[in-house]
Amino acid sequence: MSKKENILIIGAGLCGSLLALRLAQRGYTVHVYESRPDLRTTDIAAGRSINLALSDRGLKAMRLAGVEDKVKPLCIPMYGRLIHDKEGNTFPSNYSGRNGEYINSISRGELNGLLLSEADLYDNLTIHFNKKCISVDIENNVASFYEYETKTEFEVKGDVIFGTDGAGSSLRKSYYLERKFLFSYSQNWLTHGYKELEIPAAKDGKHLISKDYLHIWPRGDYMLIALANLDGSFTVTLFLSYKEGHYNFNNLTTEENITAFFKEQFPDALELIPNITAEFANNPTGPLGTVKCSPWHYKNKTLLMGDAAHAIVPFYGQGMNASFEDVTVFDAILEKHEGDWETIFKAYEKSRKEDTDAIADLAIDNYYEMRDHVANPIFKEKRTLEMAFEKEFPTEYFSKYSMVTFNEDISYSDAMKKGRAQDKAILNMIAGKEINMNSDLKTLLTRVKQETQAILQDDRIAGLK
């Protein structure tokens, strides 16, 4: 069943390894080149988040590749957020009013390793580690690599080249620098960066705090989150400004400062992170950026996918899910137009771009919402109302968060448009005292739906998106 085309994939991260697996399943001859060593045999982390939230869009892609059953045991369900206040009190806040809707904490390394091992089962798929892509000659389908072991450079030609080489993509850089076409490109950084820390497991190997939640310490200008790992530890991420505010990454440089900051803002977390000053000093501070670009393809030759095409900030927990969904969407279009790569590439971007733009914008929205709106009373009332809607009318109401996270058949862009209109409707009805939380819930639902439709209609007439 081997097809004649030789596929070259740059990058064996989450998106690249899933894509490789799927193309191998379709019978293509696939070569994947990865800059790092094999993460199944080497301990590497190097500045990328250790665990991630896997939700329904990602799981759908796992099903497509036939690995969902193997992924499930790696998952730790998180049924909601657990909010920690400054006094160490905690407040649960479920992700949905429906039963059975949760997101999963999963180790990036273990999931990636699983996909690589699945890929290894295919004779028509070869993975080459320690080969860093330097550039791509997009006109001639030739990628240049640097081989770390021998310190030499070599070239590889592919009939088609996929760039799944992440936010710092070499293929994307070649688009930018070769100037063969008008390449729209943006990189936008938040004022905040992030740093990972660790809550180790208890001596008996158990988790020191509940593993069933995504833990959040929201503080306006700063935020700490923690996701459980299978070994009993938690990976903690601090989001903090580089240089603004009383505490920031630039001035948290001494043991006293760091401890004072945590003691004041996150006292319960501080007790759980024994090596905080060493970790703070040794672990890298990473930037939070959004990358958008277009076009993703060049002729019938090359295509960007995953973070290489659309890197997003982590505040919606959708980065990995969006990249996996890329493969689901691509696979359906490949099925339809197999044999005509240029048509496939064009149809793929036409179908997919507005959705990856939408999740990028939603993730930015959530950054501001988490910072500025968490303490806003009308936002809290909205949440209460939406949870009640979802509990009472589970097939009739879906919050923006639910549409994005649990409804893999609603596109990101539709979820954004409808979700924003819904939020606007509810917030204004609450602010205008048009909602009495003791009224009949069905009547309230009907009014919210009417108002949502009216908002969408007004925007349409004004020619707004």
Place this chain on the structure above:
Amino acid sequence: MSKKENILIIGAGLCGSLLALRLAQRGYTVHVYESRPDLRTTDIAAGRSINLALSDRGLKAMRLAGVEDKVKPLCIPMYGRLIHDKEGNTFPSNYSGRNGEYINSISRGELNGLLLSEADLYDNLTIHFNKKCISVDIENNVASFYEYETKTEFEVKGDVIFGTDGAGSSLRKSYYLERKFLFSYSQNWLTHGYKELEIPAAKDGKHLISKDYLHIWPRGDYMLIALANLDGSFTVTLFLSYKEGHYNFNNLTTEENITAFFKEQFPDALELIPNITAEFANNPTGPLGTVKCSPWHYKNKTLLMGDAAHAIVPFYGQGMNASFEDVTVFDAILEKHEGDWETIFKAYEKSRKEDTDAIADLAIDNYYEMRDHVANPIFKEKRTLEMAFEKEFPTEYFSKYSMVTFNEDISYSDAMKKGRAQDKAILNMIAGKEINMNSDLKTLLTRVKQETQAILQDDRIAGLK
């Protein structure tokens, strides 16, 4: 009155020459390096638009520099658009319902030449032509230049360096490539490009069509515009897709194609452009791009201004006006914090960035509006109503276009927010048959104002901008 700081300005275009003039007026020692020859003694055009629309924000900056009286004779007032249909019929459409509100066609070269000649009057200001900036060492305030005449490179150090070197700015490129800080950057291209053509003057030196209008041939996917020059000619600009649609830049390559296209779409214009096929072949096709970036400054050392910081598409006629307004805004902040460059640079971007982002977005809006909405009946009704409002209540109503173009004391971002809300209010009232054009105009105005405020309030509550 000479100040001790040595100012280095890269680029003596419209923004750079005005900035240089203003800083010389303030007593700084100013050196300006320009890649081109002196346009007062050399005939150059090289891919930039020949004439431009100068309106109130630009004129305010001319007043600040004391040159308004010298600029006025270069202006050809345009009181409105003159729409040309496919049969050659024309329909006037004024820019405002108020008297005395018009925009001006002005030659880029003559205006730039005037600013350079004014600059030459200052002993503390020197302009160096034919020196192309290659890069800037932003840490050490050193710019490297290539000297065309001697074919050598040399370096210049400034206490402060301004990059007014346009959309392809070398200073901006150095920010991007030096990676000394997180540089947010975007370049976004439209699917359309542009090409300039000429309607020559009549034999008696007069204009062949009325010089009192901006002529427009709107055709949805294509558009032709024409602005008058003082010598009796018109500069015509064709906006056309590179590769989409029946006619595009990629397929208009033969004399037959070009003539057929104009004969079908712009027959009256075709008669006025005698050398159309030669001009089509010889004149460059330019791309239409938007550039945004942040931060604009590096420490107390360098600052981007004008197109170097924010290049926009031409569909609002505000590119030059926005760059001139940069100088107005910068001058007021310089006045307040003189002596502390880092504070000046920060305060300037904090004050200015949201406005240049707004005019960039408004210009993109107009691209779609001109293409898609011109033929839309509710948009036409809106225009009629707004003209009536402006005529009857000249101090009470200002359309979005009027706020942007004729109200230099309303910021671009306020004009955008209020103008969009106003448009949305009117369009929805028309679509909902809530407006009877025969009703009392004062009552209608009151209702539009109420609805506009309600829209702004709803957006505020929902946390939208």
